[in-house]
Amino acid sequence: MPGASEVTRTVDRSLRRRGLMLVAAHTLWLWLLLPPAATIARGQVHPVPVAMVGLAVFASLYLALVAVPVAALAVRPAVHHAGLALLALLGVALAAAYGNATTGWLALLIYVCSAGAVGLLRVNRAFAWVGGSVAAVLVIGAARRLPADDTAQIALITLLAGAMTLAFARVARLVDELRHTQRELARSVVERERLRFAKDLHDLLGHTLSLVVVKAEVVRRLAQTDPLRAAAEAADIERIGRTALTEVREAVTGYREHSFARELDNARTVLGDVGITVTVRGTANLDVEADDAFGWVLREGVTNVLRHSRASRCDIDIDTDADGSVLTIRDDGVGGRPRFGNGLRGLSERLEQTGGTLRVGPAHGGGLLLTVRIPTRPLATVTE
Template structure:
C-alpha cells in the first residue's frame, strides 16, 4: 500500500471527502462519451490524457482534503502540471461539441483547494476563467458556451475557495480548543501541586516543631507533653481535611483563618507575633492570596529565621492592598524555591507582586502587593 493510500485508510473522513470528489468527476462523462463514440480524433491521446487528468485531479485534491504529508513545492508543481494538461486537452479538442472546456473548471477547483493563501487561490481561479475565454476564442467555440463555462468556472472556484477557507478555520479552531484544553489541564496540575505544597509544607513544619516540644517535655512535664501531642493530632486532622478539600477543589483559604493559625504556630515556638491591619476591606482575590502568602511566609520564619519576633502588617487603600511580614532573625537573601515561586505565581494571577529581601535593622522582609478591588470584604 502506498503512503497516500495508507494515510487515507487512517483518515476515514478524508477518504469520504476524496470519494465525494470522485463523484464530482461526472462532468467528464461528456468528453469521455465522445471519445467512446469516435467523435474525437486522435482518440488514443485524448483518452490517455483524460484518464491522467482525472487521476491527477484526485491525487491533488487528496493532499489537502485527507491531510496527506506532501511538500508544498511538490504539490504546487503537481498543480502546474495538472493545469498544463488541462489547458493542452482543452486547446486540442475544445473546437468540437463535446464540452472539453469543462476541464478548466477542475483546474480552478484543484487550485482553490490546494493553495493555502487565499490571494493565490483567487489568482488561480481568475487565470482558469481567463484560460476558458482564450481557448474558446482560439478554437472558435460558441461564444455563449464559452461565457457560460467561464462564469461557471469562476463560481465553482469561488465556492471552493470559501469552502476550503471555512474548513481550514474549523480545523484551526479545533486545534486551538485542543491546545486550550491541554493548557488548562497543565495549569490545573500546577495549581494543585502548588496548593499541596503550600498546605503540607506549613502543616508538616508545625507538626515537626510540636513533636520537638513533646520530646523535650516528656521527661519533665508529661501532662503538658500530652497536651502538645493532642495539638499534633488536631493539626493532623485539620491537614487531612484541607487535603481532601484541595482534592475536591472546594478549599478556601481566608486571611483571617490563616492569621489565627499562624498566631498559634509562632507562639508555640516562642516567637512573639504582632498583627496590625489598617484601611478598607480586602478584595476577595487579595484575601485568598494573602492567606497563602501568610502561611508560606510564617512557615519560612519558623523554619529558617531563628527569630524572636515577627510583625504582620496589612494596609489597604484605594489603589492596592499590601501585606508585609517582618522578622528579626538572621536575614539574608533567600532563594526562590517552590514555595516562594508558587506565591509569586499566585500573586501574579491576581495582578500583584512579591518581594523578599533583607529588612532594615536585620531580619527578613516579605512584601506582597495586590491592586485593590472595591468589592472586597474582610474574611472575619
C-alpha cells in the same frame, strides 16, 4: 502526554475518513465530463483511444489531487505541485486538441481551476492559478473559434468555481486551525491545573510539615523532663496531621476555603508554641480576593519565620483603605535577603493574578520584612 497524543491521532483518523468520504461524494461533480465522454463514444474525436485514456487519466488525477488537502493525505508538497502541473498540462492539451468537437472539452479547465484553488496553500498562488485557468479557457476558445457565448459561459463558470473553492478551502483551514487551537487550549488548561495543584500542595504541606517538625522537636526535648507537656504536644501534632489531611482532601475536590482569619489564629498558636511573641495589628475584614491571597502569604511568611529566622518576635500588620490592602510581616531574626524558592515564587505568581506586589528584604533594626500590597479592583460601571 500520551493521552493527548492518542486523542490527536484519533481526531486525525476521523478527519481523514471524513475527507475520503467527501472525495467519494465529490465524484458526482464529474458529470461535466459527460459531454467530452459522449464525443468519444460517438467517434467525434481522433484518435479515440488517446482521448479515452487522456480523459480517464485526467479524472483520476483530479480526484487524487483533491483528496490530498481534503483528506489530509501525507504527500510531499513538491509531489502535489508536480501533480497539479501535470493536471494543468493534460487539461489544456485535451481541451486544445479536441475543443473543436464541442465546448464541453473546455470544462476540463474548471477541474484544473478547482484542484489548484483547493490544493495551493498560498493565497496569491491560488488566485494566480484561478486567473490562469480562466485565461486558458478564453485563449483556447478563441484559438479553436468556438462560439463566444459558450466560451464566455465556461470562463464565468470556471471563475465562479475557483472563487467558491477558494472560499471553501479557506473556511476549512480556519476550522482546522480552530480545532487545533481547541486541543492546544485544552492541553494548556490541564497543564495549568497541574501546576496550580502542585503549588497548592506545596503551600499546604510545606507549612504543615514544618510545623510538625517543630512540634516533634518540642516533644523530643520534653519527653524526659515534662511527659505531660510532651503528650499534649504529641496530641497537637495529631490534630495538625488530621487538619492537613482534611485540607488536602478539600484541595483535591477543589472546595477548600482558605480563610485569612483562620491563618492568623494558626500563626499565633504556632509561633507562640516555639516561644515567638506575636503581635497582630489591624483588622482581618478583607474582601474575598485579598483574604485568599493574604492567607497564602501569611502561611508562607510564618513558615519562613519558623525555619530560618531564629526570631523572638513577629509583628503582623494589616492595613485596609480605599486604595487597597497591605499585609506586613516583620521579625527580629537574622534578617538577610532570602532566595526566591518555590514558596516565594508561588506567592508572586498568585499575587500577579490579583494585580498585587510582593517585597521581601531586611527590616530596619534587623530581621526580615515581608510586605504585600493588593490594590482595590475598580467596580464596573453599568450604563443603561
